[in-house]
Amino acid sequence: MEKTNVELLYEWIDNTTQIIQQHENEPYLDSLAITMETLFYQTISDDMDDILSHKLQNALSEINFSAYKIDEIRKAIQLATLKGMKDSTQQQHLMTPETVALLVGYLADKVTKEKKQISVFDPASGTGNLVTTVLGQLKQDIEAFASEVDPTLIKLSVLNANLQKKNIEFFHQDSLRPFLLDPIDLVVADLPVGYYPDDIRANDFKLKADEGHSYAHHLFIEQSMNYTKEGGYLIFVIPDFLFDSDQSDKLHSYIQEYAHIVGVLRLPESAFKSEKNIKSILILQKKGQDTSAPKQPLLVNLPSFKNTNGMEDILNQMNAWFTTYHN
Structure with a gap:
């Protein structure tokens, strides 16, 4: 062969x-x-x-x-x-799988396709796989930004972007600290899951824990929202348990106050090693003067990625949903 x-x-x-x-x-x-x-x-x-x-x-x-x-x-x-x-990395450093990154790119294209120019930001860019995959699917003039704290991973993501001829400005910093960055049209991120060790910094967030360490994945949602324009979109790869954890009530009310839930796609269990690793994709729109919640959010249980007929059927339904959403 x-x-x-x-x-x-x-x-x-x-x-x-x-x-x-x-x-x-x-x-x-x-x-x-x-x-x-x-x-x-x-x-x-x-x-x-x-x-x-x-x-x-x-x-x-x-x-x-x-x-x-x-x-x-x-x-x-x-x-x-x-x-x-x-061989080497901890759970939170795992790379976003190809099919998941392509789905995020598909959704990014759907929510931004009315715009001629957009700015994109990935606050947890890792090796740059998610952000470069998404940029490959967008047709507009794009200004792209990404942030990563780990020195090896950011080096890989800068080289990854260079080899793919993608123009991305990288920040090498803790992404939960302030950025020199104007508000963005679209945030994409595979949320790092776990506790955030810096309690003093966490104190500046509405989603900080009442006691003990705060959840990094909650703070990342708030941080992303702070850097998103009114009416801008946020697409997150989230752990399946995001809305069932001990601090999720706070997260619920925060999202209700600042965003519209556009959709939730549950990824197929077959794409993950074990049940506790299952993820979903959450699509939010930051509230603004001219925004309103969709009549019915896009709620999808994705079939196995190997089931091509099932996937094709779901994509057709999703395309139809987005047509009505934009109208």
């Missing part, structure tokens, strides 16, 4: 990363960043020793990077990142 371009590029990235990893004795993800840098600049960094430099020069001569499409590049990087994450 002939290999696809994605497989060929992934193999090249993976082999090169392993050469660097063995030589430098660095973790896979850090070595992957060096591979991506080498691929982007098409030259070898001066501070490498001769042996590694020679090996990378050979590797570069074996690949014609300009022959690959943006989509193939994104998928190959995604596979390499997933490999690196298998």
